[in-house]
Amino acid sequence: MWASSGGYDGVLFATPRAMSPELDGVALKEAGELAAERGLYLEVGIGSLGPFGDAGERLAELNAHIDAAATAGCREFFAYTRTDRHHASVPHAVQLAAVQKTLETLAPRLRDEGLRLNLKTHEDLSSHEVLRLVDESGTDVVGVSLDVANLVVRGEDPVEATRRLAPHVHQTHFEDVALYIVERGLRRRLRPCGAGVLDWAAILRTLAEESPARRLTLEQHAGRFDLDVFDPAWFDAEPHVTARELAVLFRHAVDCERRASAGELPSLAAYDDDGGHLARRGELAESARWLRHTLDTIGRSSWQ
Numbered sequence: 001m002w003a004s005s006g007g008y009d010g011v012l013f014a015t016p017r018a019m020s021p022e023l024d025g026v027a028l029k030e031a032g033e034l035a036a037e038r039g040l041y042l043e044v045g046i047g048s049l050g051p052f053g054d055a056g057e058r059l060a061e062l063n064a065h066i067d068a069a070a071t072a073g074c075r076e077f078f079a080y081t082r083t084d085r086h087h088a089s090v091p092h093a094v095q096l097a098a099v100q101k102t103l104e105t106l107a108p109r110l111r112d113e114g115l116r117l118n119l120k121t122h123e124d125l126s127s128h129e130v131l132r133l134v135d136e137s138g139t140d141v142v143g144v145s146l147d148v149a150n151l152v153v154r155g156e157d158p159v160e161a162t163r164r165l166a167p168h169v170h171q172t173h174f175e176d177v178a179l180y181i182v183e184r185g186l187r188r189r190l191r192p193c194g195a196g197v198l199d200w201a202a203i204l205r206t207l208a209e210e211s212p213a214r215r216l217t218l219e220q221h222a223g224r225f226d227l228d229v230f231d232p233a234w235f236d237a238e239p240h241v242t243a244r245e246l247a248v249l250f251r252h253a254v255d256c257e258r259r260a261s262a263g264e265l266p267s268l269a270a271y272d273d274d275g276g277h278l279a280r281r282g283e284l285a286e287s288a289r290w291l292r293h294t295l296d297t298i299g300r301s302s303w304q
Contacts, residue, residue, distance in 0.1 A: 016028060018044075047061060077117060078120050117141065131165060144259050152179070166210035185231050189268070190222065201294055202290050
């Protein structure tokens, strides 16, 4: 298995269908047992909480994925949202209410079965919105799956956002970011941990001191997003943004531009060349080395 041979402590699947497309109980149970035999932890997602689409179909799929995750031995799992902050006819608050209803529908089952759903800080939600959804759903069964790179997309300083969310963070999706100044504002590109601008010592120290999470899970992909901060309408959909946190992002962008000019970071155009899955593997290994070094530096080397 690639994960164990690469020196990793666990594996994460987007949904149980990545282990068994048909959600076959025998195959899922065997996957969980294989991970345990290899000394690996297993994490899995259960898909989208909405808000768009048929609510009944969405709940049926979520419950099927919960069943499958439990069969594979996972007692907690993450889910994400697909809200549209600029929807022409459905206000974002209405969309969040639909997500909240889905969470409230799932909560009794989670509570009865001793399960936990962790809401991912997806690129469509601010940390403030995630925190409200978690608080209103019940922190005993709903927590946070922290993706610090996505917090940048909502104009937030990941260090400060981590401090807001830390008491509820049970899982992570870690990668670094580079920021570049473009015509409409800032452009985010993803980097291995330690190869971007995020203050990992501050983020990890906060989690070590305030979070119940005891595993740090990495991811690496090519998701591309802009922050259209030079468009006044952008701020209408981002009421949480503060001048102080936005200034941190611009300071990072200036640093990235300087480092790119010096050849220490790729130019913005260089990100158009996608190295594919083999490059992703190398970037994950780089992230793991950096995080382990940082954990040693802050005296928290016991984390997975």
